[in-house]
Amino acid sequence: MSKTEPVETIKETTDIKELALSIAQKAKEASRLLAIASPHLKNQALLSMADGIVSESEFIVGENRKDIEDALRKGISGAFVDRLTLTDSRIKLMAEGIRQVAALNDPVGEIVKMWKRPNGLLVGKMRIPLGVIGIIYESRPNVTADASALCIKAGNGVILRGGSEAIRTNLAIGKILKDALRQNGLPEDAIQIVPIADRSFVLEMLKLEEYIDLIIPRGGEGLIRFVSENSRIPVLKHYKGVCHVFVDESADFEMAEKICINAKVQRPGVCNAMETLLVHENIASEFLPLIVRKLEERGVEIRGCKRTKRIVPHVKEATEEDWYTEYLDLILSVKVVKDIEEAIEHIERYGSKHTEAIVTQNYRNAQVFVNSVNSSTVLVNASTRFSDGFELGLGAEIGISTSKLHAFGPMGVEELTTTKFVIYGNGQIRI
Amino acid sequence: MSKTEPVETIKETTDIKELALSIAQKAKEASRLLAIASPHLKNQALLSMADGIVSESEFIVGENRKDIEDALRKGISGAFVDRLTLTDSRIKLMAEGIRQVAALNDPVGEIVKMWKRPNGLLVGKMRIPLGVIGIIYESRPNVTADASALCIKAGNGVILRGGSEAIRTNLAIGKILKDALRQNGLPEDAIQIVPIADRSFVLEMLKLEEYIDLIIPRGGEGLIRFVSENSRIPVLKHYKGVCHVFVDESADFEMAEKICINAKVQRPGVCNAMETLLVHENIASEFLPLIVRKLEERGVEIRGCKRTKRIVPHVKEATEEDWYTEYLDLILSVKVVKDIEEAIEHIERYGSKHTEAIVTQNYRNAQVFVNSVNSSTVLVNASTRFSDGFELGLGAEIGISTSKLHAFGPMGVEELTTTKFVIYGNGQIRI
Numbered sequence: 118m119s120k121t122e123p124v125e126t127i128k129e130t131t132d133i134k135e136l137a138l139s140i141a142q143k144a145k146e147a148s149r150l151l152a153i154a155s156p157h158l159k160n161q162a163l164l165s166m167a168d169g170i171v172s173e174s175e176f177i178v179g180e181n182r183k184d185i186e187d188a189l190r191k192g193i194s195g196a197f198v199d200r201l202t203l204t205d206s207r208i209k210l211m212a213e214g215i216r217q218v219a220a221l222n223d224p225v226g227e228i229v230k231m232w233k234r235p236n237g238l239l240v241g242k243m244r245i246p247l248g249v250i251g252i253i254y255e256s257r258p259n260v261t262a263d264a265s266a267l268c269i270k271a272g273n274g275v276i277l278r279g280g281s282e283a284i285r286t287n288l289a290i291g292k293i294l295k296d297a298l299r300q301n302g303l304p305e306d307a308i309q310i311v312p313i314a315d316r317s318f319v320l321e322m323l324k325l326e327e328y329i330d331l332i333i334p335r336g337g338e339g340l341i342r343f344v345s346e347n348s349r350i351p352v353l354k355h356y357k358g359v360c361h362v363f364v365d366e367s368a369d370f371e372m373a374e375k376i377c378i379n380a381k382v383q384r385p386g387v388c389n390a391m392e393t394l395l396v397h398e399n400i401a402s403e404f405l406p407l408i409v410r411k412l413e414e415r416g417v418e419i420r421g422c423k424r425t426k427r428i429v430p431h432v433k434e435a436t437e438e439d440w441y442t443e444y445l446d447l448i449l450s451v452k453v454v455k456d457i458e459e460a461i462e463h464i465e466r467y468g469s470k471h472t473e474a475i476v477t478q479n480y481r482n483a484q485v486f487v488n489s490v491n492s493s494t495v496l497v498n499a500s501t502r503f504s505d506g507f508e509l510g511l512g513a514e515i516g517i518s519t520s521k522l523h524a525f526g527p528m529g530v531e532e533l534t535t536t537k538f539v540i541y542g543n544g545q546i547r548i
Numbered sequence: 549m550s551k552t553e554p555v556e557t558i559k560e561t562t563d564i565k566e567l568a569l570s571i572a573q574k575a576k577e578a579s580r581l582l583a584i585a586s587p588h589l590k591n592q593a594l595l596s597m598a599d600g601i602v603s604e605s606e607f608i609v610g611e612n613r614k615d616i617e618d619a620l621r622k623g624i625s626g627a628f629v630d631r632l633t634l635t636d637s638r639i640k641l642m643a644e645g646i647r648q649v650a651a652l653n654d655p656v657g658e659i660v661k662m663w664k665r666p667n668g669l670l671v672g673k674m675r676i677p678l679g680v681i682g683i684i685y686e687s688r689p690n691v692t693a694d695a696s697a698l699c700i701k702a703g704n705g706v707i708l709r710g711g712s713e714a715i716r717t718n719l720a721i722g723k724i725l726k727d728a729l730r731q732n733g734l735p736e737d738a739i740q741i742v743p744i745a746d747r748s749f750v751l752e753m754l755k756l757e758e759y760i761d762l763i764i765p766r767g768g769e770g771l772i773r774f775v776s777e778n779s780r781i782p783v784l785k786h787y788k789g790v791c792h793v794f795v796d797e798s799a800d801f802e803m804a805e806k807i808c809i810n811a812k813v814q815r816p817g818v819c820n821a822m823e824t825l826l827v828h829e830n831i832a833s834e835f836l837p838l839i840v841r842k843l844e845e846r847g848v849e850i851r852g853c854k855r856t857k858r859i860v861p862h863v864k865e866a867t868e869e870d871w872y873t874e875y876l877d878l879i880l881s882v883k884v885v886k887d888i889e890e891a892i893e894h895i896e897r898y899g900s901k902h903t904e905a906i907v908t909q910n911y912r913n914a915q916v917f918v919n920s921v922n923s924s925t926v927l928v929n930a931s932t933r934f935s936d937g938f939e940l941g942l943g944a945e946i947g948i949s950t951s952k953l954h955a956f957g958p959m960g961v962e963e964l965t966t967t968k969f970v971i972y973g974n975g976q977i978r979i
Contacts, residue, residue: 149896153920226919232941238930240940243918247952330952351782351953372975379977465580487674487970488657489584499669499973508978509671509969510663521678521761521966522782523954535952538940539918542930544803546810547939 121176124288127313137321140276140309141328144249147304148274152246154303156223163219163266165297167212170262173293174208180289181258188282201256201283211262211290214513218266221512224534225272236545242536246272248330250533251322253344255336256280261290264333265308267515269298271533274307276329278322280336281314288312323348331523331533333516353528355519357443358388358471360501363460363486364404365477366397372498373476377408379500380474382415386445388517389472389494389504393440393450395460401453402428409451417447424453440467457482461489468492470519472504493519493526552607555719558744568752571707571740572759575680578735579705583677585734587654594650594697596728598643601693604724605639611720612689619713632687632714642693642721645944649697652943655965656703667976673967677703679761681964682753684775686767687711692721695764696739698946700729702964705738707760709753711767712745719743754779762954762964764947784959786950788874789819789902791932794891794917795835796908797828803929804907808839810931811905813846817876819948820903820925820935824871824881826891832884833859840882848878855884871898888913892920899923901950903935924950924957 127136151159170177181203188198224244231241250273252264261277268275279287291310299305311318323332326349333353334344341354362380364373380391396404405428409419419425420435432451439450440463454460457475464473474496475486483497494504504527506514511529518524524532558567582590601608612634619629655675662672681704683695692708699706710718722741730736742749754763757780764784765775772785793811795804811822827835836859840850850856851866863882870881871894885891888906895904905927906917914928925935935958937945942960949955955963 149922152922234939234941238934238940245922351951369975375975375977383978483972491580491583491676491679492968494969494971496971497973499971499976500978502978503669503971503973503976504969508665509669509971510665520782525966526969535956537923538925538935538957540925540927540930540934540940541914542928542934544800544806545930545934546806547814547931547933 121173121292123180123285124292124310124312126284126288133313133315133317134321136313137318137325140311141249141322141325143306144274144276144309145328147306148246148249148272150304151269151274151307152225152272154272156225158301158303159223159269159272160219162298162301162303163215163269165300166262166266166294167215167219169293169297170208170212170215170290174205177208177286177289177293178203178205181286184283184285193282197256201258201286203258203286207259211259214259214263215266218270218513218530221270221530223270224531228539229536237543238545239541241539243539244531244534245537247533247535249274249276249328251276251278251329251332251350253278253319253332253334253336253340254280255340256283258283258286258290260335261287261310262294263513264515265291265294267513267530268533269307271530273533274309276309276311276322278311278319284312284314319344320347323350326350335516351523353516353518353520353524355388355469355471355517357469358390359392359441359443359467359469360389360472360504361393361395361464361468362391362474362476362501363395363454363457364397364400365457365475365479365482366399367478367482368400368476369478370404370407373404374408374411376474376476376498376500378411378415380502381412381417381449382447383500383502385447388443389501390445391449391501392442392444393452393467395452395454395463398424398453398455401425405429405451405453412449415447417449420448420450422452425451428453443469457485461486464490464492471517472496472501474499474501493517552604552723554611554716555723555741555743557715557719564744564746564748565752567744568749568756571742572680572753572756574737575705575707575740576759578737579677579680579703581735582700582705582738583656583703585703587656589732589734590654590700590703591650593729593732593734594646594700596731597693597697597725598646598650600724600728601639601643601646601721605636608639608717608720608724609634609636612717615714615716624713628687632689632717634689634717638690642690645690645694646697649701649944649961652701652961654701655962659970660967668974669976670972672970674970675962675965676968678964678966680705680707680759682707682709682760682763682781684709684750684763684765684767684771685711686771687714689714689717689721691766692718692741693725694944695946696722696725698944698961699964700738702961704964705740707740707742707753709742709750715743715745750775751778754781757781766947782954784947784949784951784955786819786900786902786948788900789821790823790872790874790898790900791820791903791935792824792826792895792899793822793905793907793932794826794885794888795828795831796888796906796910796913797830798910798913799831799907800909801835801838804835805839805842807905807907807929807931809842809846811933812843812848812880813878814931814933816878819874820932821876822880822932823874824883824898826883826885826894829855829884829886832856836860836882836884843880846878848880851879851881853883856882859884874900888916892917895921895923902948903927903932905930905932924948
């Protein structure tokens with residue numbers, strides 16, 4: 118039986134403001150040491166974290182069970198409890214994720230570029246950690262481990278404020294992660310698990326711009342809006358993913374069918390699933406009956422524009438609202454467009470700047486789509502489901518940004534860094 | 549005599565909110581066209597702007613004179629009026645600045661990197677414009693031309709809200725810039741000069757996160773705080789530059805002297821001038837009398853720590869407040885430190901993350917300083933005055949950021965862009 122002692126949650130405090138400040142200050146202080154820690158030491162700590170999570174899985178599952186019992190007592194529903202629940206195999210996956218982060222290249226200290234000025238100054242841009250990252254998320258406890266690993270790898274302190282229903286699970290995971298830091302001579306304060314469920318803590322945290330450099334909210338649109346509207350700290354986020362696939366006149370039908378089905382059906386509940394299909398009018402009467410049948414066979418409800426309904430009359434008619442909607446479900450809106458320009462305009466008007474794909478064999482249209490579509494990820498002849506840090510080769514993903522500042526699109530370890538100018542001279546002065 | 553007609557300022561409006569919205573919407577719409585304009589066309593427009601500013605200098609000077617007369621009537625002081633005043637030679641410099649921007653590499657469309665995934669997907673990051681940039685500045689009218697040129701080069705729309713005292717000058721310059729866009733087939737709405745002096749316009753503008761992608765305030769700390777506190781749009785800024793030079797034990801005295809004098813005296817009123825000198829204790833008794841005398845000869849007032857005063861007793865004693873102060877004047881605080889670690893701690897505690905330099909011949913200390921100092925520009929054996937986009941080779945500068953998100957340090961044309969993922973496939977789907 119595990120002898121690890123659980124970390125107590127705080128039920129009440131006289132001063133939430135003071136608690137938030139103290140947590141942020143500790144994280145900041147620790148982040149200074151982590152910023153100059155060697156890649157070797159950080160990787161050792163990450164591997165210890167992975168080992169610790171597996172060897173202490175009994176302790177984690179025990180704490181998790183208390184959270185689950187509380188949730189059930191409150192009458193919370195099945196899908197929610199499923200997301201909250203940790204099993205041995207989920208714990209092993211968490212550990213595996215941390216090991217993968219350990220194996221990534223260390224971004225800190227990389228000289229992104231360097232050039233020589235006419236006066237002999239050597240000017241470079243060096244990658245450095247951001248400082249302290251605040252992660253505000255809902256109840257999937259694996260985020261506690263994933264996000265910590267990515268932040269530590271990039272040399273950042275991290276403050277984790279998970280859903281209140283998972284608080285004991287998160288504190289248990291956090292304890293093991295912190296132990297691993299300490300055992301490897303790194304400051305355990307670099308990981309802070311917020312020990313209080315009170316939502317006013319989040320409000321206090323969002324004011325601490327002096328200590329926290331970046332906030333990443335992960336969860337539903339409501340959480341993200343709440344964080345954005347109340348934060349004085351920069352926020353990296355996406356509200357939703359209304360992703361489009363445009364099947365051009367020249368598309369290979371077999372490829373288009375494969376991509377559309379994958380983009381819609383493979384995992385409909387995620388942000389990079391297709392929500393709207395745009396079809397070129399010259400192929401609509403041939404392609405639409407085909408694709409609608411295939412999608413309906415897989416349980417997809419189709420909501421079509423007027424022209425779509427003329428071709429496949431049995432489908433529901435789409436409303437104006439549909440074009441803006443992220444269904445996160447087996448529902449698809451379908452529109453027939455005159456040409457690529459109308460497709461691009463539709464995306465610009467109704468899209469969420471997340472991910473869009475074109476299926477085409479026309480060179481000019483592929484290039485026009487890539488250059489004109491104003492979204493964080495633009496694909497030619499591939500499924501929107503590839504818009505994901507791991508799939509794109511970033512190694513892992515801390516989130517996806519549809520704000521253009523700092524990072525746009527899937528964010529990996531590199532996006533948790535910034536660059537500073539480093540300049541080597543030999544006595545140069547400005548004239 | 550010039551026949552160009554001045555643009556009328558708006559004295560009153562029933563609805564400032566509506567005006568701000570309409571300006572921002574026009575800029576956004578135009579920015580979409582500018583984003584896909586060819587480098588050639590943008591450069592042609594920039595060269596037309598430069599030509600137009602010179603050929604219409606009589607018109608600009610005439611409008612500028614009206615602003616000056618108003619300022620004098622309001623009893624506004626000499627230095628302010630000097631900054632506001634445009635002469636033929638200042639106008640020529642403005643045109644030259646625009647030509648230099650035209651000569652820069654076009655950042656838009658650059659593939660920053662590209663790699664192949666195991667499944668054959670070709671994944672790249674392409675540089676794209678941010679969209680619409682809002683510049684809020686005080687009364688130097690050359691910012692109108694400089695900032696417009698940089699924003700247009702990077703494919704962005706720009707909304708310029710200069711000081712109310714320069715409103716006619718800015719509208720005159722803006723008119724010429726917009727004419728140049730139109731004459732070259734580009735949307736003139738990409739440049740918007742705010743035609744109303746009312747400060748409540750700024751407040752409305754800062755709410756339009758849907759249309760404006762980035763705000764850059766340029767001016768005093770008061771303006772910058774006002775903008776930061778009221779903006780829902782990301783802001784790139786620095787509050788102040790409390791820049792340090794640390795003269796290490798092993799410094800070459802002649803080099804240290806040259807760098808310190810240049811950093812303090814060459815242009816004391818700017819953000820990259822040295823405000824605090826840190827001296828290693830082992831050389832303090834030899835170096836301090838020397839450097840203090842040289843600086844005092846140049847009119848610099850010295851405020852020293854207790855140990856400094858023991859070596860050069862005639863200087864004023866520095867207060868705690870001094871270490872935080874950006875004098876922007878011929879005043880320098882001086883502190884004797886035990887070693888490089890104390891120097892770095894002092895900078896971390898009192899600094900502004902702007903620019904710091906070390907003068908040393910010790911390899912280890914140079915590397916420790918470069919790696920540990922948490923500022924946007926860190927120099928070895930060179931003057932802090934090089935912390936400037938032009939001097940570092942960025943071509944031109946839109947400002948300096950001491951916030952770590954998106955850009956940290958001097959910002960050029962590249963920092964007015966972001967990247968999107970562009971992915972070329974041949975039918976890949978996610979498994």
